[in-house]
Amino acid sequence: MPATTARSTDTRRNILDAAQRIMAHKGYSAVGLNEVLAEAGVPKGSFYHYFSSKDAFGEALLKSYFAEYLDDMDRVLAQPDQSAAERLMAYWQLWRETQSFDECQGKCLAVKLGAEVSDLSEPMRLALKEGTGAIIGRLEGTITSGLTDGSIAVDDTPHETAQVLYDMWLGASVMAKIHRSLEPLEATTTVTRRLLHL
Structure with missing residues (x-):
């Protein structure tokens, strides 16, 4: 697997893991994408690189x-x-x-x-x-x-x-x-x- 693909997969995984931790406490609607990205340590503008919506x-x-x-x-x-x-x-x-x-x-x-x-x-x-x-x-x-x-x-x-x-x-x-x-x-x-x- 190329290094950029592995990094992309790791970043996507980090976002999902962070979301799971937060949403297990707060639910889905109460959690903003910026909160998830901050928890995952991912720049705010890059969400749509990993998820279409x-x-x-x-x-x-x-x-x-x-x-x-x-x-x-x-x-x-x-x-x-x-x-x-x-x-x-x-x-x-x-x-x-x-x-x-x-x-x-x-x-x-x-x-x-x-x-x-x-x-x-x-x-x-x-x-x-x-x-x-x-x-x-x-x-x-x-x-x-x-x-x-x-x-x-x-x-x-x-x-x-x-x-x-x-x-x-x-x-x-x-x-x-x-x-x-x-x-x-x-x-x-x-x-x-x-x-x-x-």
């Missing part, structure tokens, strides 16, 4: 976030020395830990930006849909593995169970933010164990 930037931000999230999720769900049930519960424990930061303000962009940007930007809504769909797909696969290894039992299909679990955890994360309390996540952990017959 704020919409394209938001879409790239979400795609980058979900790529990293799914890599982390894959690491948790791929532990060969654990049953599928243990891997799933380790994933939910990690979710609980990431949502406990900053008085339950969390670090999940799907929680922070989901409702806000879905009405603002169709490309961002579709990036959220694709990313959350991939998460649900991984949950479904692990539930299916649990049915095979006998560590999990479900009353509905693996897909329906995965969808309900994800929706429930997403809602609990929003409630944890509202109440500044982990109680919604603790209750959801209990219900998760019940749904999986653990």
